[in-house]
Amino acid sequence: MNLTKNSSLAVAIGYPDVVSIANTALNQTGRAVECISIVMLVYLTTSLTTSLLMNWYNARAAIQER
Numbered sequence: 001m002n003l004t005k006n007s008s009l010a011v012a013i014g015y016p017d018v019v020s021i022a023n024t025a026l027n028q029t030g031r032a033v034e035c036i037s038i039v040m041l042v043y044l045t046t047s048l049t050t051s052l053l054m055n056w057y058n059a060r061a062a063i064q065e066r
Helices: 002-006 009-013 015-029 032-061
Strands: none
Touching (some): 015 032
């Protein structure tokens, strides 16, 4: 998750696009809570998906003891 938060991977995933869409919707509708909730949901989903995939990979690639 640290890779997702602190690197240019966030740019590749499209966080700026999601935030700009939310800002446009906020300016047009004035519904701040809903717009921020959507951005939070996208970020949470991406973070949890990355975490699950990395945990699965870690368990699969771990050295097996006898």
